[in-house]
Amino acid sequence: MTGAPDIQQALIEEFGNEAISGANLEAIDPWIEVAPGSIVAVSTFLRHDERFLFDHLNNLCGSDYLQPDPKKAKTFEHDPHVEVVYHLSSFTHKHRITLKVKLPRWVDDVEGQLPSCPSVVSVWAAADWHEREAYDLVGIRFTGHPNLRRILCPEDWEGHALRKDYEFPLEYHGIRGK
Amino acid sequence: MTTELQDPRIVEYDVRTDEMLVNMGPQHPSTHGVLRLLLRTDGEIVHEVTPHLGYLHRCAEKIGENLAPPQWVPYTDRMDYLAGMNMNLGMSLAVEKLVGMELSEKAQVIRVLIAELGRVASHLVGMGAYGLDLGTFSPFLWAFREREIVLDLFEEVCGARLTYSYITPGGATHDLPSSINLPPGLAALTNQSPDTTVSWTDALTQFLNWLEPRIEEYHTLLTRNQIFIKRTAGLGVLSPEMAKSFGCTGPVLRGSGVDWDLRRDGEEIYTGMYQGYDFDIPVAPFDAAPPEAVLGDNWCRFYVRMMEVVQSIRLVRQAIEKYATAEGNYRETFKLATKLPVDECYLETECPRGQMGFYLVGDGSSEPFRARAKSSCFCNLAVTSPLSEGFLLADIPAIVGSLDVVMGEIDR
Numbered sequence: 001m002t003g004a005p006d007i008q009q010a011l012i013e014e015f016g017n018e019a020i021s022g023a024n025l026e027a028i029d030p031w032i033e034v035a036p037g038s039i040v041a042v043s044t045f046l047r048h049d050e051r052f053l054f055d056h057l058n059n060l061c062g063s064d065y066l067q068p069d070p071k072k073a074k075t076f077e078h079d080p081h082v083e084v085v086y087h088l089s090s091f092t093h094k095h096r097i098t099l100k101v102k103l104p105r106w107v108d109d110v111e112g113q114l115p116s117c118p119s120v121v122s123v124w125a126a127a128d129w130h131e132r133e134a135y136d137l138v139g140i141r142f143t144g145h146p147n148l149r150r151i152l153c154p155e156d157w158e159g160h161a162l163r164k165d166y167e168f169p170l171e172y173h174g175i176r177g178k
Numbered sequence: 179m180t181t182e183l184q185d186p187r188i189v190e191y192d193v194r195t196d197e198m199l200v201n202m203g204p205q206h207p208s209t210h211g212v213l214r215l216l217l218r219t220d221g222e223i224v225h226e227v228t229p230h231l232g233y234l235h236r237c238a239e240k241i242g243e244n245l246a247p248p249q250w251v252p253y254t255d256r257m258d259y260l261a262g263m264n265m266n267l268g269m270s271l272a273v274e275k276l277v278g279m280e281l282s283e284k285a286q287v288i289r290v291l292i293a294e295l296g297r298v299a300s301h302l303v304g305m306g307a308y309g310l311d312l313g314t315f316s317p318f319l320w321a322f323r324e325r326e327i328v329l330d331l332f333e334e335v336c337g338a339r340l341t342y343s344y345i346t347p348g349g350a351t352h353d354l355p356s357s358i359n360l361p362p363g364l365a366a367l368t369n370q371s372p373d374t375t376v377s378w379t380d381a382l383t384q385f386l387n388w389l390e391p392r393i394e395e396y397h398t399l400l401t402r403n404q405i406f407i408k409r410t411a412g413l414g415v416l417s418p419e420m421a422k423s424f425g426c427t428g429p430v431l432r433g434s435g436v437d438w439d440l441r442r443d444g445e446e447i448y449t450g451m452y453q454g455y456d457f458d459i460p461v462a463p464f465d466a467a468p469p470e471a472v473l474g475d476n477w478c479r480f481y482v483r484m485m486e487v488v489q490s491i492r493l494v495r496q497a498i499e500k501y502a503t504a505e506g507n508y509r510e511t512f513k514l515a516t517k518l519p520v521d522e523c524y525l526e527t528e529c530p531r532g533q534m535g536f537y538l539v540g541d542g543s544s545e546p547f548r549a550r551a552k553s554s555c556f557c558n559l560a561v562t563s564p565l566s567e568g569f570l571l572a573d574i575p576a577i578v579g580s581l582d583v584v585m586g587e588i589d590r
Contacts, residue, residue, distance in 0.1 A: 028275065028523040055422050058526060059535050059552040067541075075542060077520065085537070087524050087552075091422065091438055096445075098524065126425030129560050137237070152232040152589060161237050 001095050002051060004030035010052075014045060021102075031085075031098035036117050039084075039101050040144075043123040046088065046097070054088040054097065057120075060130035061085050062138030066105065066164040080105050084117050084140060103140065119145040137162040197225065202574065204233050210307065211585035215562070215574065222570050227563040234589035242549030246514045247273040247347050247538075250549065255341035257551060258587040260303050261530045263296035263332070265587075266345035268527040269551075272536035273347040275447050276523045277516065282506025285349035286451045291497035292335070292345065294490040295382070298389075299328040300530035301483045301490075304582040308480060309400055311579035312409050317399050323363065324392065327385050330361035334378060349509030354378045354501065364388070379498045386491055393488060401481060407468045410476035414565045414577035417474055425557035428532030429486065430581055433479035437461045440528040448527055455496050460485030476580035483582070486530075515544050522548075531555050531582055551590055555583040 004025050011020045011032065019038035024031055034042050046054040063083050067076040086099040103115035114135075119142040120127045131142040132151040139160030142148055150157060159166050169177050203214040212233035218226040238257065242250045247269070254269045255262040267289055274281070281289075306321030329339045334355050336344040344351055355378045364385055365372040376384070400406045416426070421434040431438055439459040441452045462478035463471075464485075471477045518540030526535040532554025539548035558581045565577050 028521050031522075057425055058533070059524060059537060059550070061537060061550045061552070063539060063548040063550075065547075072541070072543060077541075087535070087537070091436065094443055124425065125420075125423040126557050126560070129556060133556075137239070150232075152235040154232070161240055 001093055003095075004032070004097060007046075007052065007097050008032050010049075011042060011045070015042060029087075029096070029098050031100050033100045033102060036101050036103060039099070040118045040120060040123065042099070043086070043120045047123050051093075052095075053090045053092045055091055056089045057086065057124035057126045057130070058089055058096075059085070059087040060120075060127055060134065062134040062140045062162070064105070064138055064162060064164045068164050082115060082138060082140060084134065086120070114139050114141045116141040116143045118143050119148075121145055136160070139163055200571070204230075210579070210583055213559075213578070213583065213585055213588075215578070217571070217574065219571060222572075224566055224569055224571055224574060227566045227574070229559060229562055231559075231585070232589055234585050236590070238590045239549050239551060242546060242551075244545060246516070246544045247518075247546065248512060248514060251346050252341060252343045254551070255343055256586055257553070257590055258300075258529060258531060258534070258555070258584045259340060260584055261296050261300040262340060262342045263292050263345060264300070264527070264529040265534065266343060267293050268525070268529060268534045269536050270345050270347045271447055271527060272523060272525040272538055273512075273518075275445075275525050276518055276521065276538050276540055277347075278519075279348065279510065279512070281349055281510060282504075282508075284501070284504040284506040285508050285510070287497050287500045287504045288350050288354060288508055289345055290451055290455065291354075291494055291501060292332075292350070294493040294497065295328060295331070297490045297530045298487050298494070299325045299332075301487045302328075304483050304530070305396060305400070305480070305487075308579045308582070309406075311575040312406060314400070314403075314406070317396065320392075320396070320399070323367075324389055327361050327363045327367075330363060331378065331382055331385065334358045334361075334381075346509075346512070348512030349507070351509070353508040361385075379501060382494070383498060386495060390488075390491060393484070396484065401466075401484060402468075407470060407477065409573075409576050410480060410580065411468055411470035412472050412475050412477075413569065413573055414476045414580060415472055415474050416479075416561060416565060420561065420564070421474070424561050426532070426561060427554050427557065428528065428530070429479055429482040430532065430558045430561075432459070432461045433482045434474035435462045435478075440526060440533055444528065445525060447525070452493075454500075455493055457489045457493050460489065476576055479580045479582075483530075517542060517544055518546055526552070529554060531584060531587070532558055534587070553587045553590060555581075555585075556588045559583050559588060 008023050019035050021035050022033035046052045065078040066080045067073040082103050084101040089096045107113040134140050136150040136153050198219050200217040204212040214230040216228040217224050238253045254265040257265050302321040302325045306318035309317035333339050336342050358378050360374040362372045416434045418434045418436050421431050460482050463473050520542050522539040524537040526533040534554050535552035537550035538546045541547035
């Protein structure tokens, strides 16, 4: 069992403050923020290091932090961004940690230009389908993914449904929406 | 004239058949709902399997972001529709973890009882449908005869037979009923009048007494059946390393010999419910295995489920005992307007098919800002293609069936 502060400490020692760009150790499930460029190296380290052995990727998902409701936006604490969240656990040591990678909502603020994050398929095979799902529903491109296609929606679907500003299509192959 | 072969490879090349793409599903009976498998075959040999999902996709996560947690409960029923109670439980516990709610002893006992009974019902379908995949019809009918009584009992508790919405944030919607008419199925099987009035827990005990000896019959019918063994043992072998890497959980993981069950190894909010209960976790390899079986094959995955039914019956019996003396109310108030804190949590629970996870992000309003349901079958199904490559076409239903997937949960 290793606690989140020790994991954060070890990661900073190994990769430096720039790669481990933030953390919230007070959260119910403590999380550590990793710079997009370092996520594969950090994952590989956590997966294979004897002290951690995070051999189970429980969950990988994207979330879109944008508050479209102007009333709620006043109290909303986050700047607009999207996150990739990795929930890891270890069969050997029975500990858990959450990693986060923060990305811009769109590249250069151009709507439709999906942000990219390096793929961790080489570390956990489970990431394959989960990254496809995050691409499909949240609109995050995973660079280095072997087969980044939509998985739940049809291949000709437009938009990414879990984006907060997603608009439901009015028509799809002659089927009326809304 | 000599007929000796010059080079066997040349002949092999000559008689090679063309590759063919075969579409299996989405309406194929042995794909368990609406799974479509695209098979690249060479004669009878399968070279590649590509699963196509999403026929049941309704974006339950988006719906969850627009509803208060108690309103989202009915949507979780429709994820794994064969184990609605366990889905309700996982989601409710995640919400309780987020808001920091503690439940009374009675609510916890009811939850263990109902969740384990749900596991029995779900594994019965798993067993029966697996028999059906392999071409035997009787186990399916037998399993549904038993499951019918469980559904009758659930109906007495909450009024629904499939989509229960019984376990909600804060406890459960009703207490267990004190007096019911004996379920008709149970009355017929035990030669009693259907007008007999008993307490709900007595009816359940009668059912368990009736069910327990039947498990031996299933073993005779399937587990030790030579045809069944020939179709399952040594096929679809999933190594422990591969199971871990693909994120497989539940019976699929334990069938590969990884001793991991969240009821024992999970988070405190979940394991606390099972404190004081005595139960074992069946893990392959088994002494009862036929000589043909190898670690992580179809047979092991099937047998883990059968053994879990026995353990769940044990748990239900203990829960019935505890229920008689459990104190407290069966529910705490959880209002629709309850504000979720600005925080986030992720919780996995051990559902019949594996670890179902719920990830909730609160933003101070009553609806979660992000509601994510991580499906266990989604990961379990991902191993289909590596497991099936090089096997015969007829073995594909045996391999997919042994993973026991429910498409409602995969597509969400």
